[in-house]
Structures are given as structure tokens and as C-alpha cells.
Amino acid sequence: MKYLARTATGDPLLGDDEGYVPLGAVEPDLGSVREALPRAAAGTLGDVADATADPVPAADISFGAPLESFGKLWGIGLNYAEHAGDLDEQRPDEPASFMKPSSVLTGPSGPIRLPPESQSERVTAEAELAVVMGRTCRNVEEAAFEDVVAGFLPVIDMTAEDVLQRNPRFLTRSKSYDTFLVPGAALAVPEEPLDLDALSVQTEVNGEIEAENEIRNMLFPPSEIVSFHSDVMTLEPGDLFSTGTPGAAHIEPGDEVRAVVESIGTVEAPVTR
Incomplete structure (x- = not known):
């Protein structure tokens, strides 16, 4: 697995399981992680072993978000039958998608800030696998998925559950409070086809x-x-799909939330108000 990331000061990095080097030490013509996304999708990113700098262990790096700014932020609700049952919802026959504003994003270590209790008294946190697009595309066949996706992230998504329960039309508001999406620090870029299942x-x-x-x-x-969504609109590098959660957990100030996506990574954040 390769990884694309950024330092807390915004410097682009390329990594592997041994550590990280400046992206420019491998791809001197690339000045940002966003510029590297098409190569990640094409499988043509260089190797850390070929860098003109020595790798630095991840533990010695202060990471920022993997992209300075993401594109469209899509969420998919009720994507596990068991979770739909937990919420007493019917299984959808098409992806139950919604969009979130860019202001929901916070750094890869949070914090998650709960809204005032006057607005919501019950917020849930949900671990999800996120897919990040690497190429501009439209009408993509499922078989071409790996050709247009740059990589994968663990994310923590949040919902003001009591707001949503008042009326399903309040979904966008319930998902859109500041800090209600925590992306992992490193975009995992598979070197071989990955068996997500x-x-x-x-x-x-x-x-x-x-x-x-x-x-x-x-x-x-x-x-x-x-x-499905590429038939609706043009997808672009940096667009993100949070693909749904196996289950949500009620969170309170002082809690520590962690999303674990096997073989992709983890992200954790403290909860405050």
C-alpha cells in the first residue's frame, strides 16, 4: 500500500509502511496531493524506495488533512441492512445519498465539537470507509471503478440524531454541523487490486x-x-464518498471516537462541546 498525505503545515507526502518522504522527492513535477490523484488512479505513482530523501516514520510526523480541500462530499445512508434495522428504516432499493458542506470537515485528529444542547441533545458517531476520486469521469461502469478512484480513507461521520428523527427532511441539517466529518490522515492507494469485500x-x-x-x-x-452517482453528475478528483456505517454510537463530551477500516487505516478524535 502507498499513502498520500500532508504535513500539518501543508507539505505533500508520499509514504509506504516504512515511512514518508516529500512527494517531490519521488514526483518532482507534482506540487500537491491533489495533483497526484490522477496518477494514483492510474497506478503510476512512483515508489518511496526511489526517493531522493530518506523516509521518516509516521510517528515522527504531524499530519494535516490529506487534501487542502476536498471536492463534493457525498454520504450514503442505510447502506448496511443491519444498521437500517437498528434505525427501524426500510431497506432502500437505490443508494440513499446526501451531500454535506465542506465546512463539516475537521483535521484528522478532530476535535469533534457537539452543537449546543439547545440544538441537539443526541449526536451519534459512525465509522465509514470513504472513497476518493482520482479522475474526472462520467457514466462510469462498475468494472472501471479502480480506474477512476485514487484511494480510500477511514472517516468518522456524525449525525444529530434527534434533529433527524423530528423530520426526515432535516437530514442535511442533522449531518452538517461543523466538525461532523473527520477524515483519516493518509489516503491509502492500493498497489494491487484490493478485495474490499x-x-x-x-x-x-x-x-x-x-x-x-x-x-x-x-x-x-x-x-x-x-x-450510480457518475450517471447523475460529473465526478472530479478530490470528490469523496462516505459509503455508510455498520452502526452508530451515541457520543458525549469527553469521549474518544475511533474509526477502523481494515487494511486502510484508522482515525480518532476527542469529543468536546
């Missing part, structure tokens, strides 16, 4: 697993999600 997604709070399921149990797999 075999991977698990876990929602953890304070070290306890609150929900877990395998991607194979999604109602709509990532390839179908990308293909």
Missing part, C-alpha cells in the same frame, strides 16, 4: 467496539455507489 469497518468509542460489519454486507458496494 473482505475488509471490516468498526465504530469504537472509548476503546469499546460499538458496531462492526464487513464491506461485503453493504447493500450497495463502493463500485456501484461511484457508478
Whole structure:
């Protein structure tokens, strides 16, 4: 696995399991992670082993978000049958998608800031696998999924559950408070085709697993999600799809939330108000 990331000061990085080097030490013509996304999708990113600099262990780096700015932020609701049952919702026959504003994004270590209790008294956190687009594309066949996707991220998504329960038309508001999307620090770029079906997604709070399921149990797999939405609109490098959660957990100030996506990565953040 290769990784695209940025330091807390915005310097682009390329990494592997041994460590990270400046992106320019491998790809001197690239000045940002965004510029590297098409090469990630094409499988033509260089190797850390060929860098003109020595790799630095991840533990010695302060990371920022992997992109200075993402593109469109899509979420997919009720994408595991078990989670739909938990919410007493019917299984959708098409992806139950919604969009979130860019202002929901916070850094890869949070914090998650809950809204005032006068606005919401029950917020839930959800671990999800996110897909990041690498190429401008339209009408993508599911079989071409790997040709247009740059890589994958673990993300923590949030919902003001009591707002949503008042009226399903309040979905956008319930998902759009500041800091209600925490992306992982490193975009995982597979070097070989990745068997997503075999991977698990876990929602953890304070070290306890609150929900877990395998991607194979999604109602709509990532390839179908990308293909479906590419028939609706042009997709562009940096667009992100949060593909749904195996289950949500109620969170309070002082909690520590963690999303674990097997073979992709983890992201965690403290909860404040």
C-alpha cells in the first residue's frame, strides 16, 4: 500500500509502511496531493524506495488533512441492512445519498465539537470507509471503478440524531454541523487490486467496539455507489464518498471516537462541546 498525505503545515507526502518522504522527492513535477490523484488512479505513482530523501516514520510526523480541500462530499445512508434495522428504516432499493458542506470537515485528529444542547441533545458517531476520486469521469461502469478512484480513507461521520428523527427532511441539517466529518490522515492507494469485500469497518468509542460489519454486507458496494452517482453528475478528483456505517454510537463530551477500516487505516478524535 502507498499513502498520500500532508504535513500539518501543508507539505505533500508520499509514504509506504516504512515511512514518508516529500512527494517531490519521488514526483518532482507534482506540487500537491491533489495533483497526484490522477496518477494514483492510474497506478503510476512512483515508489518511496526511489526517493531522493530518506523516509521518516509516521510517528515522527504531524499530519494535516490529506487534501487542502476536498471536492463534493457525498454520504450514503442505510447502506448496511443491519444498521437500517437498528434505525427501524426500510431497506432502500437505490443508494440513499446526501451531500454535506465542506465546512463539516475537521483535521484528522478532530476535535469533534457537539452543537449546543439547545440544538441537539443526541449526536451519534459512525465509522465509514470513504472513497476518493482520482479522475474526472462520467457514466462510469462498475468494472472501471479502480480506474477512476485514487484511494480510500477511514472517516468518522456524525449525525444529530434527534434533529433527524423530528423530520426526515432535516437530514442535511442533522449531518452538517461543523466538525461532523473527520477524515483519516493518509489516503491509502492500493498497489494491487484490493478485495474490499473482505475488509471490516468498526465504530469504537472509548476503546469499546460499538458496531462492526464487513464491506461485503453493504447493500450497495463502493463500485456501484461511484457508478450510480457518475450517471447523475460529473465526478472530479478530490470528490469523496462516505459509503455508510455498520452502526452508530451515541457520543458525549469527553469521549474518544475511533474509526477502523481494515487494511486502510484508522482515525480518532476527542469529543468536546
